[in-house]
Amino acid sequence: MSVSTVSSSSALDEVLDRPTGLVRLVERLSRGRQRLGRRGVLVGAAVAGSALVTDPKAYALRPQSAYATICGPGNTTSSGWTVFCATINKGVNGCPPGSFTAGWWKAADSSWCGGGYRYIVDCNAKCTRCSSGCSDHLCDSRCWNCSCGKGSTATCDQRKVCCNAFRYGQCNTQVSCSGGVHCRVVSCAAPYTWEKCSTTSFRSDSTAEHSSPYLPQWGPMEQLYTQMGGHRSFLKASTGPIKNTIDGRAKYVNYQGGRIWWTSATGAAAMSTFVLDRYASYGGPDVLGFPQGQIQRGLRDGGWLQPFQSGAIVDSGSTSTTFVHGGRWTAWVANGRENGILRYPVARLEGLGGRAWIQRFQKGCIIYGPSTPQCTVHNYAWSAYLELGREGGVLGYPTADRQVVTRGYVQRFERGGIWGLDGKRGFGVWGDVLSRWESEGGVDGRYGHPTAHVVANGNGTLTGTFEGGTITA
Secondary structure (H helix, E strand, C coil), rough: CCCCEEEEEEEHHHHHCCCCHHHHHHHHHCCCCEEEHHHHHHHHHHHHHHHHHHHHHHHHHHHCHHHHHCCCCCCCCHHCCEEEEHHHCCCCCCCCCCCEEEEEEEEEEHHHCEEEEEEEEEECEEECCCCCHHHHCCCCHEEEEEEEEECCCCCCCCCCCCECCCCCEEEEECCCCCCCCEEEEEECCCCCCCCCCCCCEEECCHCCCCCEEEEEEECCCHHHHHHCCHHCCCCCCCCCCCCCCCCCCEEEEEEEEEEEEECCCCEEEEHHHHHHHHHHHHHHHHHHHCEECCEEEEEEHEEEEEEEEEEEEECCCEEEEEEEECCCHHHHCCCHHHHHHCCCCCCCCCCCCCCEEEEECCEEEEEECCCCCCCCEEEHHHHHHHHHHHHHCCCHHHEECCCCECEEEEEEECCCCEEECCCCCCCEEEEHHHHHHHHHHHCCCCCCCCCCCCCECCCEEEEEECCCCCECC
């Protein structure tokens, strides 16, 4: 790589400010058999002009078709630079097996990081075949866990693979002897925030536009990824470039730990692999739409929720992962979500035959009947509804949400209702007992509130028990 400035160490700053000091540093770094020579170390300065010719920043802002523009300057084997790991590691922007993070430098004004610093990390080979030649901390090339070659001609990143015997040494210093540079990882977040690296900083601005077609370009998704901490986040390393959905409705980038989506309507949002798998099983964008914001953690009872355009995937310490969508999502939000009257969902939407359905929650349900509107049944009314057989019992489907009455509440159903005093369990009233009771004024009449469910007498009559007496009809 090319060194133009060294920061974070006044001693090194002093050395590089003197031409003879720079020469000595380069001489030292280029020692050893098959080591990177002085020309290789300084090659970045010689190729900087080609970046202006290919105009890679214009590509990052306005995508073009020129493949070489994607890879930036110095993209051939003869340039002396090392290939990007994403090019040779199945798209993964991480150190491949048999290598480790060994050192890093930064480059300013990179379009791949929104005009800010881009951090380039060397993944050095391990000395797995032997351990000779380690007097200068670099083993002989025959010991390396990779062989010298170049990137595939199928990509514009045809830089060197495992050829340059070089190590900056700010990372994983417990590894005292290593091989040469296998490939390079890039990040818009400083390596010392996500890897065992020191803050000692080298700098080579000529490498700001070096890249690979397997890396995501800068935009809302990479900006979010960087804000999340890049490799340090649950997403870990990217596994390919930005892609479009088949229908063109969204863009996405895949990572080892999940995915970031982007649409013009929702912006960028990250999803873990766990949530992504369930998202697919629940119907994906056709059911929930696209993610609309980041996962919300630290909710009631250790819960979390990932919001989408038409619903959410949700979980808690006392429920399993499920989802709420459509009209049920709207009603759940209106009722306070997990902190409201229903608390967390305990099951997915269940069909009840025909167009009817129910979704159950910890303290109630949202239900829709063949000829009734969507309603919410909760708390004491829900307990009573369960006792009476739910929609298949004597009451049928609810016809309205719970309402306030004198000293309590009522919820109406197709064939009756559930009444209860404030803060107390409810009781079902139906049939001729209901007709008689209501004709006497209901809760406001002489009978007052029910104190038990109506019961069948076995002779075709029903009996209801109330505060003011009983009714048999």
